[in-house]
Amino acid sequence: MFINSYPSRSQFGLSFIFSQDWDPVKDKFGALAFIYGTIVSSIIALIISLPISLGVAIFLSEMAGKFLKTTVGFLVEILAAIPSIIFGFWGLFVLVPFMRNSVQPFLEKTLGFIPLFSGANIGTGMLTAGIILAIMITPIISAISRDVIKAIPKSQREAAYALGATRWEAIRMALLNAKSGILGATVLGFGRAVGETMAVTMVIGNRAQISAGLFDPAYSMASVIANEFAEASKTIHVSSLIEVGLLLFVVTFIINSLARILIYSATKKYDAK
Amino acid sequence: MMEEENKNNSEENIEDKFSISTENLSVYFNEKPAIKDINLKVRNKSVTAIIGPSGCGKSTYLRSLNMMHELTPTATVYGSIKINNIDIQEFGVINLRKKVGMVFQKPNPFPTLSIYDNVISGLVYTGRHYKKDLDEKVERCLTASGLWNEVKDRLKVSAMTLSGGQQQRLCIARTIAVNPDIILMDEPTSALDPISTTKIEELVYNLKKEYTIIIVTHNMQQAARVSDHTAFFYLGRLVEYSKTRTIFTNPKEKLTEEYVTGKFG
Numbered sequence: 001m002f003i004n005s006y007p008s009r010s011q012f013g014l015s016f017i018f019s020q021d022w023d024p025v026k027d028k029f030g031a032l033a034f035i036y037g038t039i040v041s042s043i044i045a046l047i048i049s050l051p052i053s054l055g056v057a058i059f060l061s062e063m064a065g066k067f068l069k070t071t072v073g074f075l076v077e078i079l080a081a082i083p084s085i086i087f088g089f090w091g092l093f094v095l096v097p098f099m100r101n102s103v104q105p106f107l108e109k110t111l112g113f114i115p116l117f118s119g120a121n122i123g124t125g126m127l128t129a130g131i132i133l134a135i136m137i138t139p140i141i142s143a144i145s146r147d148v149i150k151a152i153p154k155s156q157r158e159a160a161y162a163l164g165a166t167r168w169e170a171i172r173m174a175l176l177n178a179k180s181g182i183l184g185a186t187v188l189g190f191g192r193a194v195g196e197t198m199a200v201t202m203v204i205g206n207r208a209q210i211s212a213g214l215f216d217p218a219y220s221m222a223s224v225i226a227n228e229f230a231e232a233s234k235t236i237h238v239s240s241l242i243e244v245g246l247l248l249f250v251v252t253f254i255i256n257s258l259a260r261i262l263i264y265s266a267t268k269k270y271d272a273k
Numbered sequence: 274m275m276e277e278e279n280k281n282n283s284e285e286n287i288e289d290k291f292s293i294s295t296e297n298l299s300v301y302f303n304e305k306p307a308i309k310d311i312n313l314k315v316r317n318k319s320v321t322a323i324i325g326p327s328g329c330g331k332s333t334y335l336r337s338l339n340m341m342h343e344l345t346p347t348a349t350v351y352g353s354i355k356i357n358n359i360d361i362q363e364f365g366v367i368n369l370r371k372k373v374g375m376v377f378q379k380p381n382p383f384p385t386l387s388i389y390d391n392v393i394s395g396l397v398y399t400g401r402h403y404k405k406d407l408d409e410k411v412e413r414c415l416t417a418s419g420l421w422n423e424v425k426d427r428l429k430v431s432a433m434t435l436s437g438g439q440q441q442r443l444c445i446a447r448t449i450a451v452n453p454d455i456i457l458m459d460e461p462t463s464a465l466d467p468i469s470t471t472k473i474e475e476l477v478y479n480l481k482k483e484y485t486i487i488i489v490t491h492n493m494q495q496a497a498r499v500s501d502h503t504a505f506f507y508l509g510r511l512v513e514y515s516k517t518r519t520i521f522t523n524p525k526e527k528l529t530e531e532y533v534t535g536k537f538g
């Protein structure tokens with residue numbers, strides 16, 4: 001990848017990352033819009049997914065009875081196993097019309113004074129992509145958070161209860177203990193969102209632009225590669241796409257390593273002494 | 274060093290000398306009895322040791338005193354437990370656990386909290402506190418647990434930087450910070466080295482001026498060194514309960530004698 005992206009790296013240099021012009025016809029290639037689209041859609045996904053995932057993880061590890069625990073646990077695992085193209089189809093046929101007809105008009109009416117909640121109301125766009133991603137990463141974050149919370153030894157729980165903690169105080173203590181592991185799970189979910197291709201491609205709108213309005217169509221790094229790679233004929237176009245891929249690879253690699261380290265250290269903590 | 278003449282021999286039977294008493298206390302796990310019909314009166318401001326072979330129900334007994342079995346769905350508790358003649362059910366589980374502290378076999382400080390925050394971790398559950406009061410409290414509890422001089426310059430570092438023995442003394446500090454009347458200790462030194470063990474034993478000896486202590490131990494010498502009274506459990510039953518000296522020198526039951534002389538266990 002490093003070698004094959006040479007033509008674009010030598011021609012555009014650093015401006016490849018800082019320019020948002022992407023015009024294969026005029027041979028202008030800048031990846032900023034994709035970087036922006038990837039990161040913002042992933043952040044939206046995290047903001048939506050994190051509270052839900054934490055709730056599910058706490059429910060599964062601390063509260064649910066046996067039946068609910070297996071049922072919800074099963075659902076979470078199923079959700080994690082669904083291929084992303086299915087999410088894409090569901091997004092396109094269910095979520096996009098719903099966003100267009102209900103959610104976005106409503107948000108615009110109530111929160112429209114914030115520039116974020118504006119843009120072309122066509123259903124596809126940044127917010128829709130973020131929501132699809134949120135649904136896709138929630139199983140990952142909740143399953144790992146549940147495992148991290150479960151890995152807290154019984155002795156820690158008992159320590160809190162023995163001091164007169166109520167159930168919620170004991171859960172809060174457990175969350176404090178699981179903090180770095182939950183952070184790891186979050187980063188892992190973020191990494192998954194950043195790398196996600198199919199579902200995002202189908203709902204993000206695929207337009208290389210940077211717009212404050214979350215309803216506006218956008219584009220992500222993975223999507224542009226998926227959409228244009230097969231048709232790209234010019235060397236500079238191909239090598240630019242490869243450079244986008246290289247960027248994506250470096251970013252996800254860093255995010256994933258960070259996540260693994262956090263999760264590993266969180267579950268290892270109690271073995272130290 | 275820790276032998277104490279028991280000056281109160283003649284007052285043995287006065288009721289308010291007893292802090293905690295159990296009547297016909299039985300605990301079942303999945304319908305199987307772990308302890309049966311334990312009748313025991315623990316004396317106020319003294320150290321009571323519970324000894325007996327592994328699996329005889331020492332921990333089960335201890336954990337019923339602060340309702341720890343509530344965390345185990347398979348456990349059922351029968352019989353009555355009274356503190357100063359009040360049934361523990363009347364305190365409610367949260368207040369009971371503040372009154373009856375517990376120190377565990379393996380030191381279990383909260384790993385994400387500093388030494389300071391560990392000491393006050395139980396107070397956070399009891400409402401608002403002023404920083405100055407907390408500072409004083411931390412110093413007092415760490416002094417009482419013999420840790421102050423070792424940690425006073427690093428109160429804000431993680432509790433996990435302490436040695437095992439120091440961690441256990443931190444757990445004792447954390448327990449007494451809640452102002453309990455009674456402290457339960459389940460083999461508090463079995464995970465520690467001999468020097469740390471000695472320190473904890475000295476601590477137990479000092480703490481009985483203010484607290485009623487019940488200590489489970491596998492170590493017969495330890496029971497002899499720190500306790501005033503000793504209860505010998507065997508197969509879920511209380512076999513003999515008497516002054517520690519009596520248990521070790523002149524027990525009534527043959528079984529007790531065999532156990533304390535190391536013939537089994």
Ligand SMILES: Nc1ncnc2c1ncn2[C@@H]1O[C@H](COP(=O)(O)OP(=O)(O)OP(=O)(O)O)[C@@H](O)[C@H]1O
Pocket residue numbers: 302303306307325326327328329330331332333334345347491
């Ligand atoms: N949570 C539990 N579920 C089922 N059985 C249990 C549970 N806890 C204890 N028991 C059983 O109750 C009996 C008494 O156990 P307990 O832990 O009180 O013994 P102990 O005297 O403290 O032993 P040790 O000296 O090994 O700590 C044992 O037979 C044990 O298997």
Ligand SMILES: [Mg+2]
Pocket residue numbers: 331332333459
């Ligand atoms: Mg035990």
